[in-house]
Amino acid sequence: xxxxxxxxxxxxxxxxxxxxxxxxxxxxxxxxxxxxxxxxxxxxxxxxxxxxxxxxxxxxxxxxxxxxxxxxxxxxxxxxxxxxxxxxxxxxxxxxxxxxxxxxxxxxxxxxxxxxxxxxxxxxxxxxxxxxxxxxxxxxxxxxxxxxxxxxxxxxxxxxxxxxxxxxxxxxxxxxxxxxxxxxxxxxxxxxxxxxxxxxxxxxxxxxxxxxxxxxxxxxxxxxxxxxxxxxxxxxxxxxxxxxxxxxxxxxxxxxxxxxxxxxxxxxxxxxxxxxxxxxxxxxxxxxxxxxxxxxxxxxxxxxxxxxxxxxxxxxxxxxxxxxxxxxxxxxxxxxxxxxxxxxxxxxxxxxxxxxxxxxxxxxxxxxxxxxxxxxxxxxxxxxxxxxxxxxxxxxxxx
Numbered sequence: 001x002x003x004x005x006x007x008x009x010x011x012x013x014x015x016x017x018x019x020x021x022x023x024x025x026x027x028x029x030x031x032x033x034x035x036x037x038x039x040x041x042x043x044x045x046x047x048x049x050x051x052x053x054x055x056x057x058x059x060x061x062x063x064x065x066x067x068x069x070x071x072x073x074x075x076x077x078x079x080x081x082x083x084x085x086x087x088x089x090x091x092x093x094x095x096x097x098x099x100x101x102x103x104x105x106x107x108x109x110x111x112x113x114x115x116x117x118x119x120x121x122x123x124x125x126x127x128x129x130x131x132x133x134x135x136x137x138x139x140x141x142x143x144x145x146x147x148x149x150x151x152x153x154x155x156x157x158x159x160x161x162x163x164x165x166x167x168x169x170x171x172x173x174x175x176x177x178x179x180x181x182x183x184x185x186x187x188x189x190x191x192x193x194x195x196x197x198x199x200x201x202x203x204x205x206x207x208x209x210x211x212x213x214x215x216x217x218x219x220x221x222x223x224x225x226x227x228x229x230x231x232x233x234x235x236x237x238x239x240x241x242x243x244x245x246x247x248x249x250x251x252x253x254x255x256x257x258x259x260x261x262x263x264x265x266x267x268x269x270x271x272x273x274x275x276x277x278x279x280x281x282x283x284x285x286x287x288x289x290x291x292x293x294x295x296x297x298x299x300x301x302x303x304x305x306x307x308x309x310x311x312x313x314x315x316x317x318x319x320x321x322x323x324x325x326x327x328x329x330x331x332x333x334x335x336x337x338x339x340x341x342x343x344x345x346x347x348x349x350x351x352x353x354x355x356x357x358x359x360x361x362x363x364x365x366x367x368x369x370x371x372x373x374x375x376x377x378x379x380x381x382x383x384x385x386x387x388x389x390x391x392x393x394x395x396x397x398x399x
Contacts, residue, residue: 020053020054020055021051021053021054021055021308021309021397022054022055022057022306022307022308022309023047023051023054023055023056023057023307023308023309023310023311024057024059024298024302024307024309024310024311024334025040025043025044025047025056025057025058025059025311025312026040026058026059026060026061026298026310026311026312026326026330027039027040027043027311027312027313027314027344028061028062028063028067028312028313028314028315028325028326028327029066029067029314029315030313030314030315030345030346030380030384031314031315031316032315032377033315033346033376033377033378033380033381034380034381034384036060036067037060038381039313039344039384040058040060041058042381042384042385042388043311043313043344043384043388044056044058045385046385046388046389046392047311047392049389050389050392050393050395051392051397054397057307059296059298060074061289061292061293061296061298061326061330062153062155062288062292062326063155063213063288063289063292063325063326063329064153064154064155064211064212064213064269064287064288064289064291064292065111065112065153065154065155065156065213065288066110066112066116066118066155066156068108068110068111068112068153068155068211068288069097069098069099069108069109069110069113069153071292071295071296072099072108072151072153072295073099073108074296075295075296075297076099076101078101078102078103078104079099079100079101079102079108080099080100080102081097081098081099082097082098082099082100082107082141082142082145083095083096083097084096084097084137084138084141086114086133086134086135086137086138087114087131087133087134087137088114088115088119088120088134089115089116089117089119089120089130089131089132089134089158089159090120090124090129090130090131091131091133094114094119094134096113096114096134096138097113098110098113098138098141098142100142100145100147104148104149105146105147105148105149106147106148106149106150106151107142107145107147107149107150107151108150108151108153109135109138109139109142109150109151109152109153110153111132111135111152111153111154111155111156111157111270111273112153112155112156112157113138114132114134114135114137114138115130115131115132115133115134115135115157115158115159115165115270115273116156116157116158117156117157117158117231117232118156119158120158122233125158125232125233126232126233126234127158127159127160127161127186127225127229127232127233127234127238127242127271128185128186128187128234128238128241128242129185129186129187130158130159130160130161130185130186130232130271131159131161131164131165131168131183131184131185131186132157132159132161132163132164132165132166132184132270132271132273132276133165133166133168133169133184134165134169135152135165135166135169135273136165136166136167136168136169136170137169139152139166139169139170139203139208139281140169140170140203143202143203143206147206148206148207149206149207149208149209150206150207150208150209151209151211151286151291152208152209152210152211152277152283153211153288154210154211154212154213154269154270154273154274154288155213155269155270155288157232157270157271157273158232158271159185159186159232159270159271159273160186160224160225160228160229160232160234160242160246160271160272161184161185161186161189161271161272161273161276162189162218162224162245162246162249162250162253162271162272162273162275162276163272163273163274163275163276163277163279163280164184164185164188164189164192164249164276165184165185165276166273166276166277166280166281167184167276167280167281168184170198170201170203170280170281171197171198171199171200171201172195172196172197172198172280173195173196174188174192174194174195174196175192175193175194175195175196176188176191176192176193177191177193179194186242186245186271187241187245188245189242189245189246189248189249190241190244190245190248190249192248192249192252193252194252195252195253195255195256197256203281204281204282207284208277208281208282208283208284209283209284209285209286209291210266210269210273210274210277210278210283210284210285210286211286211287211288211291212266212269212274212285212286212287212288213269213287213288213289213325213326214266214268214269214320214325215265215266216228216265216266216267216268216269217262217263217264217265217267217268218246218247218250218261218262218263218267218268218272218275219243219246219247219250219262219268219272220243220247222268223243223246223268223272224242224243224246224268224269224271224272225239225240225242225243225245225246226239226243227268227320228268228271229242229271232271246262246272247262249272250262250275253275253279253280257279257280259279261275261278261279262275264278264285266285287329288326288329289325289326289328289329289330290329292326293329293330293333299333302330302333302334302337302339303333303336303337304337305337305338305339307334307339308339308397309339309340309341309342309397310330310331310334310339310340310341310342311341311342311343311344312326312327312330312331312341312342312343312344313327313343313344313345314326314327314343314345315345315346315347316345316346316347316348316349317343317345317347317348317349317350317355317363317365318348318349318350318351319349319350319351319352319353327343327358327360328358328359330359331343331358331359331360332358332359333359334359335356335359335360335361336359340361341359341360341361342360342361342362342364342391342395343355343358343360343362343363343364344363344364344365344366344384344387344388345363345364345365345366346365346366346367346376346377346380347365347367348363348365350363362391364387364388364391365387366380366383366384366386366387366388367383368383
């Protein structure tokens with residue numbers, strides 16, 4: 001991968017500057033307040049002020065969710081954006097783009113670009129009605145232009161359709177008890193009684209990889225509906241219906257394929273789209289952060305302890321962060337090599353696991369507990385700068 005070359009150049013640079021402190025800054029976005037670029041830039045500015053002799057490396061990382069395409073694109077010199085008309089989560093037409101690497105015949109698709117929650121306003125978010133069909137349309141186009149491998153970055157989804165939409169886009173049909181083809185969306189999962197595969201399936205010759213940031217199964221109390229559908233607009237009774245639908249859908253898929261991937265860790269990613277990718281397109285699951293650390297060339301540098309300090313973060317650090325998220329993946333790898341990791345966040349609500357379980361030396365929450373959420377979101381930039389400056393002004397950089 002291109003990450004191998006990037007690693008060589010960065011390794012040489014760090015070796016030539018080994019007498020300085022080498023700091024890696026790689027945060028996720030603070031959802032609803034600060035972009036990934038803003039967070040990384042603020043942290044870099046603060047470090048430069050309090051430790052001007054430090055060598056700072058800013059790297060855009062993604063765990064497979066939002067920002068996946070930008071991170072991958074920054075590492076590939078031969079990749080081109082390919083734009084096409086797709087269906088958004090509510091079946092409205094919009095333009096979306098994916099990356100195609102001419103040198104390797106690899107395509108990279110970000111789920112959220114076609115079927116993401118950010119494409120809908122709050123009133124439009126309804127996992128009963130939303131579909132992953134747009135992602136399937138991008139997969140189909142990638143195959144058409146010659147992709148031999150396709151990496152789908154899962155995350156930021158507005159859907160809970162078990163990948164029904166993706167499968168529909170590549171030719172599968174889902175029939176109800178009256179033999180009528182169903183619209184591929186969450187509310188119709190429980191109505192499927194027959195699945196008709198396409199007569200020709202050119203995608204069967206293409207390797208599909210689901211770049212996945214969670215460990216959830218498809219259904220159950222830890223599944224896609226119960227854990228994530230509430231964030232996508234479903235109420236308690238709707239979540240129960242969606243979970244039942246995913247369970248029923250998995251049974252029907254198993255009848256057709258002879259395989260049951262519903263309980264596989266990661267199958268609940270992107271509203272069960274990971275399950276659909278594996279069941280219908282034989283996708284392999286890849287941990288998002290592991291994939292990113294490889295393609296950016298950071299993994300061997302962390303393993304060999306070329307950095308003296310790692311700074312990361314995300315909007316909310318909670319018990320779910322442990323399940324494959326950027327912060328936990330980066331933190332554990334760095335900590336295993338003895339590199340201290342500092343994580344900044346809007347809110348920290350860890351209850352069952354300590355920060356050390358994610359490789360974190362310290363978690364710094366920037367929110368003002370005396371102010372409401374709206375205030376903290378609007379003032380996130382100032383709060384992050386102030387908290388970071390206060391923390392690093394007294395931080396012992398030698399440890």
